[in-house]
Amino acid sequence: MSTLEAGGPALTQERKIVTAIPGPKSQELEARRKASVAAGVGSSHPTYIVAAGGGILKDIDGNQFIDLATGIGVTGVGNANPRIAQRATEQLNAFTHTCFMVNPYESYVEVAEALNRLTPGSFEKRTALFNSGAEAVENAVKIARKYTGRNAVVVFDHAYHGRTNLTMAMTAKNAPYKDGFGPFAGEVYRVPASYPYRDNEAAGTKVSGPEAAKRAITIIDKQIGAHNVAAIVIEPIQGEGGFIVPAEGFLPEVVEYARQQGIVFIADEVQSGFARTGKMFASEHEGIEPDLVTIAKGVAGGLPLSAVTGRAEIMDATHGGGLGGTYGGNPTACQAALGAIEAVEQDGLVERAVRIGEILHERFSELQGRYNQIGDVRGRGAMFAVELVQGDSTEPNPELAKAVAAHAAQNGVVALVTGTYGNVLRFLPPLVIGEDLLNEALDVLAEGFAEALS
Known part of the structure; x- marks a missing residue:
């Protein structure tokens, strides 16, 4: 058992259950929450956290959970990472806010320089900073429309891009993200993505990446018209849709089509970026160079920061004052981002993501051989998923996903359910996360499958 100094009291890296889940103090807080917080703000794990670090979350009752969620992919460099905590503390003691649009500061420029260096593509780049992933996506669309003088935006089946009005229109899944919140922004068009597990079922034969791209491109040409399209927006690995890794060749074909047609290709790397997949950005797995990249989640280790980074001529097409926001590129969040970038580069976290992926693939492939309800095992690096089905069919099995996640929660592991x-x-x-701790969490999940399928 190791001990982590997580910017506060030492936190042992061990799973520990000392009360019922949720415990009495969490239950008390949950009652207060219901009386004060809007019902539409849900929590999948109502255990109230007081400390976190490494691979552990500690709740108010003293229970310790192995964290396989990282706040939906945010604290990849570790919760309360000392590099981030030190920089953020120093910034808080200096000043908290000036608004970069009024009085600028160096850390914003430093973050922009770093993201221009780290994102795919050897061309000259520019960066603008915002607060959330949805805000980054919305601004990327604004930039693409301004640059091209066109209006239409192409998105894909199973996509998730955010909860603002425009990004809800771009998101595919109705509940819980869109239900009852319309009408939505116009000029957003949806085409089929590459979903290898289900493409093959529907076609009866394997649908290659280039074939899936041709299917999408045909719809764009026939139903929208390429000359009307400002941007094609896609997650290189679709997140909320189910961690769908497109078939090889799909993304390069779509990028090539966009180049030929003068369409801005936007890679939404909010969840898949920042070392998560074993590359700094998931686009690198197939060698594509997006015109614009949207970045958030892991970039600042838990503080609200997002970015649009891309080709200088596209980013600079917007008039002065057309981009920004009161809190965009907050100085404390910028310092956190510089700490997170330092952690990734100096602590070998890209390589760690590769190793985590190897462990996850090995363990779940073994379980797949045991249970035919595990229909697909997929992902890249530390962005990994299993799709659950009804026996030998491909009929979705959400009940099993919920049962395994519930077993994990009751036994000290935080795991998430997702997918269309x-x-x-x-x-x-x-x-x-330590490998022993990761394997312990996977043991608990294996027990959950055994219990649910006994």
């Missing part, structure tokens, strides 16, 4: 059909278990462990 609610039948996918997704895993986003911190890149600093």
